[in-house]
Structure formats: C-alpha cells, structure tokens
Amino acid sequence: MSPVSWSNISYYEHQILPLLVKHKVVHLNRTDARLANNGLxxxxxxxxxxxxxxxxxxxxxxxxxxxxxxxxxxxxxxxxVLHLRYEMDMLAFSGCTQGCDSREVEELTKLR
Structure with a gap:
C-alpha cells in the first residue's frame, strides 16, 4: 500500500494500526515522501x-x-566513502536533523 503523503497521526492510528494488528506486518512502498514538515x-x-x-x-x-x-x-x-545521492534535498526530505547546529536546522527547514 502506498502511504498518504503528509499523513497525520490519525491516518496511522485509524488506517495503518488496524492493518498492523490484523496482519502483524505492513509493507509501505514509496516511503520517500518527506518525513518532516508535516505538522506532527x-x-x-x-x-x-x-x-x-x-x-x-x-x-x-x-x-x-x-x-x-x-x-x-x-x-x-x-x-x-561517498554517497553520491547524499545531498541537501535528501537531508531536507528526511526530516532528521541529528548532529546539525541551529543554523543548519534552519537552512534544512527552509529547503522543506
């Protein structure tokens, strides 16, 4: 199943959780949607x-x-070792700011 882009908490609670309980596993494809900037x-x-x-x-x-x-x-x-696809847009889309200083967090937030 494809996750809804910009999903809120109720989507996971009402749509995904019942499937997880029923099947014990859920396969989400196309999870490259932004993890941040989603109001969570x-x-x-x-x-x-x-x-x-x-x-x-x-x-x-x-x-x-x-x-x-x-x-x-x-x-x-x-x-x-160089990850050729490790670029600023990839960092911005991931929503994770682990190890970033406040200036970098602000810059990534603007990219989102």
Whole structure:
C-alpha cells in the first residue's frame, strides 16, 4: 500500500494500526515522501525517525558482505566513502536533523 503523503497521526492510528494488528506486518512502498514538515509534533517526528532507523535493517547476508568489504578496505589503508545521492534535498526530505547546529536546522527547514 502506498502511504498518504503528509499523513497525520490519525491516518496511522485509524488506517495503518488496524492493518498492523490484523496482519502483524505492513509493507509501505514509496516511503520517500518527506518525513518532516508535516505538522506532527516534534516528539512524534523524533519517534518516526528512531523507528525507521531501528526497523530498516539489512539481511544478515548483506550485513556480512558489508563487514567484509569494510574489513578489506581497512586492511588496504585509509579510504573515503561517498554517497553520491547524499545531498541537501535528501537531508531536507528526511526530516532528521541529528548532529546539525541551529543554523543548519534552519537552512534544512527552509529547503522543506
């Protein structure tokens, strides 16, 4: 199911929660909609960020491959990893401001 963009708390309470209770799992596709700037209280927004961070995990095979790649890179000396899509709009859309100073938070808020 596709989540409603700019969903409020009642959407999750009345639409998603019953599905989660019934099926024990819900698959949301197209979740690249902005997580912030949606009118949710800051404590709910922080909870959403934390839940996404803790819920979205790689399979054990992918995690093991990642550990192996990092080990090989470290054995060969210093290295730099660059996420080619890690741009300001991506930061703005995520709604997370962890590690940002007040000026950066303000700038990201304006981008939203």
């Amino acid at each position: 209280p800051p404590e709910i927004q922080k909870l959403r960020c934390r839940v996404n961070f803790n819920a979205l995990r790689f399979t054990s095979q992918i995690e093991e491959l990642g550990r192996r790649i990092v080990r090989i890179l470290r054995e060969r000396g210093p290295f730099l």
